[in-house]
Structures are given as structure tokens and as C-alpha cells.
Amino acid sequence: MENTFLRDAQGKPFMPIGLQAHNSSTGTALIKKAVRAVKLYGGNCLETPVYWYRIEPEMDCYDFSMVKDVIEEAREAGLHLILLWFGTSKNGHPNYVPEYIKLQPDIYRLAQGPDGAPVPSLSVHCRETLERDKKAFGRFMEFLKEADGESRTVLAVQIENEMGYANTDMDYSAEARRDYEKPVPGALAGVELPDSGRELIGEGKETSAWKRQFGRHAHEAFSAWYHARYIDEVASAGKAAYTLPCFTNVMVGEQGYEEPGLCYNAGAAVGRVLDIWKAGAPHLDFIGPDIYNQNRREYTRICRAYAREDNPLFIPESPIRGAANAMNALLAAADYGATGICCFGAESALDEEGNLLEECRDMALTMRILSAMSPLLIRYRNTGCVHAFAEDEFETSHYLKLPEYHVTAKYLRNAAMYTGYTTDTHSEAGKKKLQVRGRALLVQTGPNEFYLCGAGVGLDFYRRPDPADESCYSHLHSRQSGQLNFLSVEEGHFENGEWVTELVRNGDETNFSHYVLDGQLIRIRLNPNTGMSAE
Known part of the structure; x- marks a missing residue:
């Protein structure tokens, strides 16, 4: 097919x-x-x-x-x-x-x-x-x-x-x-089954062809x-x-x-x-x-x-x-x-x-x-661009290493998390959204573009040190700013295969992790130059 x-x-x-x-x-x-x-x-x-x-x-x-x-x-x-x-x-x-x-x-x-x-x-x-x-x-x-x-x-x-x-x-x-x-x-011809034991069948023993090839x-x-x-x-x-x-x-x-x-x-x-x-x-x-x-x-x-x-x-x-x-x-x-x-x-x-x-x-x-x-x-x-986060028992976070980024997933029922005004975390319904077992799918669609869909998960992206960078520690440290490491974060959905933006997150809604609640889908465009030297 x-x-x-x-x-x-x-x-x-x-x-x-x-x-x-x-x-x-x-x-x-x-x-x-x-x-x-x-x-x-x-x-x-x-x-x-x-x-x-x-x-x-x-x-x-x-x-x-x-x-x-x-x-x-x-x-x-x-x-x-x-x-x-x-x-x-x-x-x-x-x-x-x-x-x-x-x-x-x-x-x-x-x-x-x-x-x-x-x-x-x-x-x-x-x-x-x-x-x-x-x-x-x-x-x-x-x-x-x-x-x-x-x-x-x-x-x-x-x-x-x-x-x-x-x-x-x-x-x-x-x-x-x-x-x-x-x-x-x-x-x-040539098909073998694991653990058949056929090699243990004595030579000369009268058996069917099926038994000789497939043993037990x-x-x-x-x-x-x-x-x-x-x-x-x-x-x-x-x-x-x-x-x-x-x-x-x-x-x-x-x-x-x-x-x-x-x-x-x-x-x-x-x-x-x-x-x-x-x-x-x-x-x-x-x-x-x-x-x-x-x-x-x-x-x-x-x-x-x-x-x-x-x-x-x-x-x-x-x-x-x-x-x-x-x-x-x-x-x-x-x-x-x-x-x-x-x-x-x-x-x-x-x-x-x-x-x-x-x-x-x-x-x-x-x-x-x-x-x-x-x-x-x-x-x-099957491109290697699709990743799953599924909260195990006793698990509070999950680490994913990508070629250009460190990604840390925090499961929100175990973390203090602010999600801005879009979710009232003081209401019973809002609390429920934070308390689900965390799960999400992350798909990388470009060098610095990701789509995240899930519930009870917040992601942090840190750009990995450049191989030729002699001052990688200071650069890595500067890249850990939640305010500078992205170009845009959009909530939305796909319609006939095309992305439709419903809300652009910024300010309070992006101060902390890139979070998803109750099946939200977001598009994240990261800034590849965060923490780069001025030279």
C-alpha cells in the first residue's frame, strides 16, 4: 500500500x-x-x-x-x-x-x-x-x-x-x-522460528518436513x-x-x-x-x-x-x-x-x-x-522527528536530546507552574487540567520549529553548545532565558493540513515553560541566535 x-x-x-x-x-x-x-x-x-x-x-x-x-x-x-x-x-x-x-x-x-x-x-x-x-x-x-x-x-x-x-x-x-x-x-524456504529447538532433533529420526524446519x-x-x-x-x-x-x-x-x-x-x-x-x-x-x-x-x-x-x-x-x-x-x-x-x-x-x-x-x-x-x-x-512524552509512575520530568537542542519536559502536576491568564489555575476545572498524567507529542518540522500537543506538560528548550565555541558555558547560560529563546509561540490547529493560528502567546503566557493543557496544540519558533556572541 x-x-x-x-x-x-x-x-x-x-x-x-x-x-x-x-x-x-x-x-x-x-x-x-x-x-x-x-x-x-x-x-x-x-x-x-x-x-x-x-x-x-x-x-x-x-x-x-x-x-x-x-x-x-x-x-x-x-x-x-x-x-x-x-x-x-x-x-x-x-x-x-x-x-x-x-x-x-x-x-x-x-x-x-x-x-x-x-x-x-x-x-x-x-x-x-x-x-x-x-x-x-x-x-x-x-x-x-x-x-x-x-x-x-x-x-x-x-x-x-x-x-x-x-x-x-x-x-x-x-x-x-x-x-x-x-x-x-x-x-x-529459509524461514526460521526462534527457540524452535530443531537442532535438538536427532539425525535420522523420522519426522515430518514441518517438524524438521520448525521444531517445537x-x-x-x-x-x-x-x-x-x-x-x-x-x-x-x-x-x-x-x-x-x-x-x-x-x-x-x-x-x-x-x-x-x-x-x-x-x-x-x-x-x-x-x-x-x-x-x-x-x-x-x-x-x-x-x-x-x-x-x-x-x-x-x-x-x-x-x-x-x-x-x-x-x-x-x-x-x-x-x-x-x-x-x-x-x-x-x-x-x-x-x-x-x-x-x-x-x-x-x-x-x-x-x-x-x-x-x-x-x-x-x-x-x-x-x-x-x-x-x-x-x-x-519514521523520520526521527516525532517524539512522545508519557509520564511514568514516580516520574517528574523527561529529558530529550536533539541535534541542536536540549529539551526538558516537566510534568505539571509535580511542578509549580504559571500559565498566564488563559487558564485559571485556582478554579476546580483549571486545577484538574494541571493534575492529569502528563503526556504530549512533539514534532520538529524545521531546524528551529516545533509543534507540541498534549496535556500537563511544559517544555524547556536550551540550545546546545556549538562544537567550535570556546566560551560555550557563558553562551549556554545566557540561552536559558525564557524571554529570549523564542521568536513566536502560537496556539492553533490544522485545517485541511494548513496551520491556523488562534492565539499568539507572549509576556505572562511565555514567561515559563512552553506548556500545553487539555490537548492544546502550539507552534514554537525558537531563536537560533540566542546567546550568540556579539562578534
């Missing part, structure tokens, strides 16, 4: 920032609540499922009224959509397949566990199921092209949902075993390949009808003791087998991890696994509430070039009166920051 970003109707890069509706909301009044939640989060996109069993209630009889309605709902609200094809798999289970599939297990087979008993997942070795899914998905994409091909309200389609086998590491049916005895496909991960590798091939055929059928970006999401493997079928769905595109999926599903534009892990080490480990040159990081699902995801999402955008971030459970963010729940305000604030900065996040992705 060109430039790694999704595209709007004008072909411009678009960064989806939004929420995902609950599983059963599409086609009901609940979708209005989901739309309202996205707007209150400052988002631009709603993810919502469409159901195979509703689209094809009887074999070869199609009804797209539900799809038409949700597209119209999004257009009216000024939002984009990402539609989720709940087909063969929803979290590994066939909940959303048509009744004719469920009623004929002899034709549309379930996978089998090691004991030969069926597990609650359809087998990806069953050609009959695949052909039905392909046909229905192709018809769905035909409808999207007809109904939305010009408007492009729908940015992309997610195929299946957290696909993989539940309660087994592979399908042990006779059909699957025959596939397992075949040679490993040539497309996987052989069954998972086998399942991953056939799931990837299955979903690739579905994607190919859809794109033959309408060349809209397609992706799939993942129940990540970076959890528990990381065993397939027990800790996550076997065959899923987890980090361990991502190379297999990339080889097996070339018609997918990207593969997105659902990141519910809140521990920062685990979160960033997952981001590293999926932020690849051949796979831009897109997060289809993450928690809708809590400070942890509110902090981590900024790291995903700044450090790993995330091209889109969404949270699951839109309707659960609102109370009965349609107001944001208190526990959701942290994440909503971060979403507003991401949305405000999205033009710059798109332009400066």
Missing part, C-alpha cells in the same frame, strides 16, 4: 483515530451511541462489524441493507468507516456464519483436536467453507464499490476477526494430516500457513471486485506462556509466525495486533514485532479506558510509526445520558492529541 497509510476519497493519506463498536451493534440503534462516542473522543473513524449470516441469510440470497445503513450513518456524522467482515472466524469461532453452514458440519467441517473430537473452529483445510466465504465476501465488496466507491466513506475492510483455532494447536483431521505430510511450501513450533507454523492461505484467497476474491485495502487483526501471542491453542488461537498471525503470514497472505495490506497488554514492556514488544518495513503498525483494538493505554498509544505513534489506532467498545464509554464516563477521559484526551497531530504524524512518520 503506497506510503503505508490508508487513503480518503481524494487519495490523500489518512490516519484513522477512533473506536470500534461492540460485536452486535451494527444494524441497531446502538450504532448511534457508538458514533457519538467517536465524536466525543475527537476521533475520525468508526470500526464496526458486518455479519456474514445477515448478509447471506440463505445460500446465495444477499441482503446489504445493514451495510447501506451504517455507511449513511457515518457519512451523516462526518466519520470514516472500517468495516469488519465477521465471516468464518470471530475470535476463532464460527458464530457469524450463516445457518446453512452451521447445520451441515459434514460439508463445512470443524477442525479436530488431537483426540479426534471437534473443536469450536472451522477447518481452514475445508475447501467448501472457503469457497462460500470467498463468494459472500466478493459480493459484499461488489456492493461496497457500488455504494461507496466514489465517496470512500469506507477506508478499509478487516477480513475475519482474530482468526485461528481454539483449543488445539492444529487441525488433526485426516484431511489436515494429509496436508501436514506434504513438503513445506517453497515460499517458506511445527504445528503452529503449519496452522499459520494454512490460515494465511485461506484468508489470502478471501482477500483476493474481494479485491477482484473492489480494490479496497484489506487487513486482518490478531489475538497476540505475547501473553501467558505463549502456547498456541491455549494462550491464543493457533495459526493466528502472532509475532512468532509473522514471517509465515507475510509469505502466505500477500493480498493483505497489513496485519494489525489487538493490543490489550497494558504493561509498557509488553506493549512496546508487540509494537516492535508488527512495525516492520513490510507491515506498517495499525492497532485495530485496544482498551477504551485507563491511563496505561492513554500513555502507550502515544509511544506507538511516535516510536513505532503507527498508521492508525482504535479502541474497542465505543458504546461502553458513555453513561445513560450520553456523556463520557470519568474512567474514559484519559483515553479520550490522548485520542484528541493524536487527531490534532495527525497531519504531522502522517508527514513525519
Whole structure:
């Protein structure tokens, strides 16, 4: 996909920032609540499922009224959509397949566990199921092209949902075993999985080709390949009808003791087998991890696994509430070039009166920051110019070294701070703005130009000593004047990609740090000559 970003109707890069509706909301009044939640989060996109069993209630009889309605709902609200094809798999289970599939297990087979008993997942070795899914998905994409091909309200389609086998590491049916005895496909030549232990397999021991190449991960590798091939055929059928970006999401493997079928769905595109999926599903534009892990080490480990040159990081699902995801999402955008971030459970963010729940305000604030900065996040992705500040427990400040500047971020709930007249720090509302957990994005757009957006953060910029300067100490000291080190500080926003100034800060509003509160966005132009000698 060109430039790694999704595209709007004008072909411009678009960064989806939004929420995902609950599983059963599409086609009901609940979708209005989901739309309202996205707007209150400052988002631009709603993810919502469409159901195979509703689209094809009887074999070869199609009804797209539900799809038409949700597209119209999004257009009216000024939002984009990402539609989720709940087909063969929803979290590994066939909940959303048509009744004719469920009623004929002899034709549309379930996978089998090691004991030969069926597990609650359809087998990806069953050609009959695949052909039905392909046909229905192709018809769905035909409808999207007809109904939305010009408007492009729908940015992309997610195929299946957290696909993989539940309660087994592979399908042990006779059909699957025959596939397992075949040679490993040539497309996987040279692919190795970490910690496979294959070198410990004794020479001459009779094993399958999968076992010889992938060791203890052989069954998972086998399942991953056939799931990837299955979903690739579905994607190919859809794109033959309408060349809209397609992706799939993942129940990540970076959890528990990381065993397939027990800790996550076997065959899923987890980090361990991502190379297999990339080889097996070339018609997918990207593969997105659902990141519910809140521990920062685990979160960033997952981001590293999926932020690849051949796979831009897109997060289809993450928690809708809590400070942890509110902090981590900024790291995903700044450090790993995330091209889109969404949270699951839109309707659960609102109370009965349609107001944001208190526990959701942290994440909503971060979403507003991401949305405000999205033009710059798109332009400066992976350039080294985007930086995140996210207040850790017990942290009072954060230091960032840039080629020309020292930057110190102070988290304002731990610092005495004057913000001029624009924020009444004596009022309850003003105090609240200072007491949030500090977070911000900083983007450098020129040698001395920066954009800062965030909450509860104040930045100090000090120009670093010039390499050839013999009196660098006195110059550095003189550069620490808050009154002299900037040319202008402007509050504003982006409109159609262009900067719009709302207020020029000066005097009292610039005496101290360059601060941002409650999602403010400011443009800072520093004075490169502060502290220079008179010579």
C-alpha cells in the first residue's frame, strides 16, 4: 500500500483515530451511541462489524441493507468507516456464519483436536467453507464499490476477526494430516522460528518436513500457513471486485506462556509466525495486533514485532479506558510509526445520558492529541522527528536530546507552574487540567520549529553548545532565558493540513515553560541566535 497509510476519497493519506463498536451493534440503534462516542473522543473513524449470516441469510440470497445503513450513518456524522467482515472466524469461532453452514458440519467441517473430537473452529483445510466465504465476501465488496466507491466513506475492510483455532494447536483431521505430510511450501524456504529447538532433533529420526524446519513450533507454523492461505484467497476474491485495502487483526501471542491453542488461537498471525503470514497472505495490506497488554514492556514488544518495513503498525483494538493505554498509544505513534489506532467498545464509554464516563477521559484526551497531530504524524512518520512524552509512575520530568537542542519536559502536576491568564489555575476545572498524567507529542518540522500537543506538560528548550565555541558555558547560560529563546509561540490547529493560528502567546503566557493543557496544540519558533556572541 503506497506510503503505508490508508487513503480518503481524494487519495490523500489518512490516519484513522477512533473506536470500534461492540460485536452486535451494527444494524441497531446502538450504532448511534457508538458514533457519538467517536465524536466525543475527537476521533475520525468508526470500526464496526458486518455479519456474514445477515448478509447471506440463505445460500446465495444477499441482503446489504445493514451495510447501506451504517455507511449513511457515518457519512451523516462526518466519520470514516472500517468495516469488519465477521465471516468464518470471530475470535476463532464460527458464530457469524450463516445457518446453512452451521447445520451441515459434514460439508463445512470443524477442525479436530488431537483426540479426534471437534473443536469450536472451522477447518481452514475445508475447501467448501472457503469457497462460500470467498463468494459472500466478493459480493459484499461488489456492493461496497457500488455504494461507496466514489465517496470512500469506507477506508478499509478487516477480513475475519482474530482468526485461528481454539483449543488445539492444529487441525488433526485426516484431511489436515494429509496436508501436514506434504513438503513445506517453497515460499517458506529459509524461514526460521526462534527457540524452535530443531537442532535438538536427532539425525535420522523420522519426522515430518514441518517438524524438521520448525521444531517445537511445527504445528503452529503449519496452522499459520494454512490460515494465511485461506484468508489470502478471501482477500483476493474481494479485491477482484473492489480494490479496497484489506487487513486482518490478531489475538497476540505475547501473553501467558505463549502456547498456541491455549494462550491464543493457533495459526493466528502472532509475532512468532509473522514471517509465515507475510509469505502466505500477500493480498493483505497489513496485519494489525489487538493490543490489550497494558504493561509498557509488553506493549512496546508487540509494537516492535508488527512495525516492520513490510507491515506498517495499525492497532485495530485496544482498551477504551485507563491511563496505561492513554500513555502507550502515544509511544506507538511516535516510536513505532503507527498508521492508525482504535479502541474497542465505543458504546461502553458513555453513561445513560450520553456523556463520557470519568474512567474514559484519559483515553479520550490522548485520542484528541493524536487527531490534532495527525497531519504531522502522517508527514513525519519514521523520520526521527516525532517524539512522545508519557509520564511514568514516580516520574517528574523527561529529558530529550536533539541535534541542536536540549529539551526538558516537566510534568505539571509535580511542578509549580504559571500559565498566564488563559487558564485559571485556582478554579476546580483549571486545577484538574494541571493534575492529569502528563503526556504530549512533539514534532520538529524545521531546524528551529516545533509543534507540541498534549496535556500537563511544559517544555524547556536550551540550545546546545556549538562544537567550535570556546566560551560555550557563558553562551549556554545566557540561552536559558525564557524571554529570549523564542521568536513566536502560537496556539492553533490544522485545517485541511494548513496551520491556523488562534492565539499568539507572549509576556505572562511565555514567561515559563512552553506548556500545553487539555490537548492544546502550539507552534514554537525558537531563536537560533540566542546567546550568540556579539562578534
